[in-house]
Amino acid sequence: MIVAQPKPVKEVADYIKECAKVLVVGCSGCTSVCLAGGETEAEILATALRILRKKQGRPLETLVTTITRQCDPEFVAGIAEKVSQVDAVVSLGCGVGVQFLAEHYPDKWVLPALNTVFAGGTVQAGLWEERCxxxxxxxxxxxxxxxxxxxxxxxxxxxxxxxxxxxxxxxxxxxxxxxxxxxxxxxxxxxxxxxxxxxxxxxxxxxxxxxxxxxxxxxxxx
Amino acid sequence: MKSGSNLEKVLSQGRFAVTAEIGPPKHASAEGIINTAKILKGYVDAVNITDNQTAIVRLSSIAAGVHLYNAGVEPVIQVTCRDRNRIAMQSDLLGAYSLGMRNVLCLSGDHQKFGNHPQAKNVYDIDSIQLINMVRGMRDDKKFQCGEEIKQHEPRYFIGAVANPFADPFEYRVMRLEKKINAGADFIQTQSIFDMQRFEKFMDMVRRRGLHKKVHIIAGVTPLKSARAAKFIQQRVAGMLVPDEIIERMEKAEDQKAEGIKICIEQVQHLKTIEGVAGIHIMAINWEDVVPEIVEKAGLVGQHVPVIS
Known part of the structure; x- marks a missing residue:
């Protein structure tokens, strides 16, 4: 699978500092398996971003959704309605997912919440290793x-x-x-x-x- | 003769070769290189120029080689696979040859993690054995690595490679040496030898495979400046083994520098007696002025003439 790691929340918050409402999109593919970008991680990130912005006195509104695979145009197309409601999209997919979203929604800023690291696997709980x-x-x-x-x-x-x-x-x-x-x-x-x-x-x-x-x-x- | 280099002449005549090593400076002046060349001239058959060793930016090995050459000392330019791809390497090999370089030593190179630019991207387009094969192909087959013909003036290098009997898996080290010979290595310079027992064992395996008859093996030595330096090498330098006895001997010595030189001379004298050892490579980085003393006291002086008059 593609193994990814979350970027620091502050870094992601900085990408969207001008936005009032964002869509946080998780991926049920690889990044979900490596516990970086699945449904849970998407919810956690959205909450963290909201808390941070609230502290700054500029509340942020978030929508959260998770799709089967961000690297598949069919699933990417399914969130058009939600994308239309926000200023920017934050993707918890790998680099491929971010690009597929950005390509499908050319008028929208799509921002990466993860660093895509390598093609590898889980060698023990909490440890992933590069293999290919x-x-x-x-x-x-x-x-x-x-x-x-x-x-x-x-x-x-x-x-x-x-x-x-x-x-x-x-x-x-x-x-x-x-x-x-x-x-x-x-x-x-x-x-x-x-x-x-x-x-x-x-x-x-x-x-x-x-x-x-x-x-x-x-x-x-x- | 394959290259006509002085080192090739010495080795092919069966004379015991002596080579030294210079690490170029971290600045743009050749003064130090030229001064060191003057110290070494007449004591050694050739001098290696490291290629950004330990991945620290230094004056280029080819440029330093030219300064050495102009000062009357034959250079062995080191080429690592870390910083250049096959296009740049072949280009540099053509250029270096046009500037009078005749010996090349092919290495993988230390990983950039050790150097002053750990953020750099490494290249490793080809590895050291593929590099040996490429230099041999340019010379013997008159072909670039891609197979295209070198229509004229092919670079005819005397090709060196390294062997590290102190790396693991130990049993594989002789096989790897054989791979390097098969790829085209004419001479070998070994990692610095401190663990003489392990080196003897290595040479025994080399002789059993008859490899010492296929390639000139030059044994590497490094004079130790202090017990601290010895410990540093033992604990921190990858691919090197320093036995505790040597460290203890250095610690007990009143004059550690003198003891380091003494140990080195003993090592050279011992290495001379090992069948299959064709010469000595003295790696006294930042202590090059000690080389003449080692050469003299080890009884190797007199046979080395300045190669380029």
Missing amino acids: GLCGDCVLHLTGGICPITRCAKSIQNGPCGGSQNGKCEINPDTPCAWHLIYEKLSALGRLDLMLEYRPAKDWSKERSGGPRLVQRKDAEL
């Missing part, structure tokens, strides 16, 4: 299912570098060295030969460096 760099050219079949693009601080493909010690990365004694993990996994699988194979320079044109990407499938077209 969305590089467009998956190498997990060569690395025992451990991603060197995201989990190595240098994204190296022929690792580990000389900064790996006691299984940890040079950047932080708490960060596991991805290539140490890969080595141990391949060793356990009896496939250390993969560690000796040269991995050629990666084709980064398949990731964001190549410009905004599209996935188009004829078979999915209507």
